[in-house]
Amino acid sequence: MINQIDLMRLVDQYRDDGIVVPTMTGSRGWNIVSSNKNRDVPLGGAMGKASSFALGVALAQPDKRVIIFDGDGSLLMNLGSLVTIADKAPKNLYHFVLENGVYAVTGGQPIPGSTKLSFAGMAKEAGYPTSFEFDDLEEFASRVAEVMNSEGPVFICVKTTPEIQNEPMGLRKPSGLKPTKTAIRDLKHDLGLWD
Amino acid sequence: MTQQALLSPEVVIQEFKSNGITHVVYLPDSETNWMYQLMEAEPSLDLIPVTREGESVAIAAGILAGGKKPVVLIQNTGLFESGDSIRGLALDCALPIVMLIGYRGWTRHGATPDSAARFTEPILRAWGITYYLVEHDGDANRISLAYQEADRTNMPVVVLVGDEYHGFNR
Ligand SMILES: Cc1ncc(C[n+]2csc(CCOP(=O)(O)OP(=O)(O)O)c2C)c(N)n1
Secondary structure, three states, X not given: XXXXXXXXXXXXXXXXXXXEEEEOHHHHHHHHHOOOHHHXXXXXXXXXXXXXXXXXXXXXXXXXXXXXXXXXXXXXXXXXXXXXXXHHOOOOEEEEEEEOOEEOOOOOEEOOOOOOOOHHHHHXXXXXXXXXXXXXXXXXXXXXXXXXXXXXXXXXXEEEOOOOOOOOHHHOOOXXXXXXXXXXXXXXXXXXXXX | OOOOOOOOHHHHHHHXXXXXXXXXXXXXXXXXXXXXXXXXXXXXXXXXXXXXXXXXXXXXXXXXXXXXXXXXXXXXXXXXXXXXXXXXHHHOOOOOOEEEEEOOOOOOOOOOOXXXXXXXXXXXXXXXXXXXXXXXXXXXXXXXXHHHHHHHHOOOEXXXXXXXXXXOOO
16 A cells, blocks of 8 residues: 555656646645645545546646546546546546545545455546556556656556544644635636636 | 427527637537537537536536636536536636526426426526526527626526427527
8 A cells, every 4th residue: 555645746746837636635645745736726625526627627728737636435426537538538637546445534434346346447448548556655656757658648546545534523623725716716827817 | 380489509609609618518418419510510619528417517617727618518407416516616616607508398388397497497596506598599699698697706607598499409
């Protein structure tokens, strides 16, 4: 299993001027690692829709890398987006799923099918031209250049250590994450798109 | 029988073009086939077919965030399916997404046996989403009004397509 922060530090080196769309536990990790918060859009509001939102960004900004850090439960909620993304096939899209096997944010309940399904297999069969699976940081480190230099859409399933949150909502520390609304505004400013 | 006034797909696509639409995010309904053939032939429009409607609003949100101009084209059944995306993205993030929604079950008589039609307007009102009704070519400029309203308020706006005889067909 891979610690998501270690993974993200490696990915950040290949981000260029790209746009990153993390969700769930991935948003907290990326908030620590990110080298350009003006181009991060953490998606909290509509569970499962990070992949769809990122597809829209990738189609609107074909010259920028767009990187998703999806949750496994989130992707299960929007599996059809694998087909939609593969169909439009944006060359600039890198779709990571952080497969921790659980719904970490809501207390660590296992996702359905956690011991049976293969996300990398589903992405490949949905039509992603390239699909990877990693369970070991050293292996990822030795292949990250290949992953990030592959033509998109690229799917990368990473088995990550669950960071389970179990405190009652009222006792949890504020995440410190930007609201999605603010992040979209900051992204548009940074891209010079504000009218 | 007298000829019913109709909403022609050419006029709808002209509205898309004059509003600078770049991407059409859609899932078909039974009245829209002719419109899709025309859209496919229109080089200024990039078509994005989705597998379920909840994707459509999120994709449109991403397109807007990336500086382009989408339209969402779905049926009212798909509006119900998209609830959490409309809430969590379009409304909470104040995104001016215009959705053209096929008004399945709508009639000019008022009463309809189709629950898809009965729940459509109450739900839009509950969400505080402004909506327009388009029935024929004479109403088509309400699509432009919807874009103006969306841009002015930074909110999603719906255009209900209530042409019970033709839909988007000829
Ligand atoms: C439509 C919807 N259903 C349920 C929830 C409750 N919920 C919030 S976070 C979460 C778990 C997310 O799981 P995953 O995507 O695997 O990410 P992780 O928590 O493991 O990082 C759930 C079920 C929600 N926000 N929205």
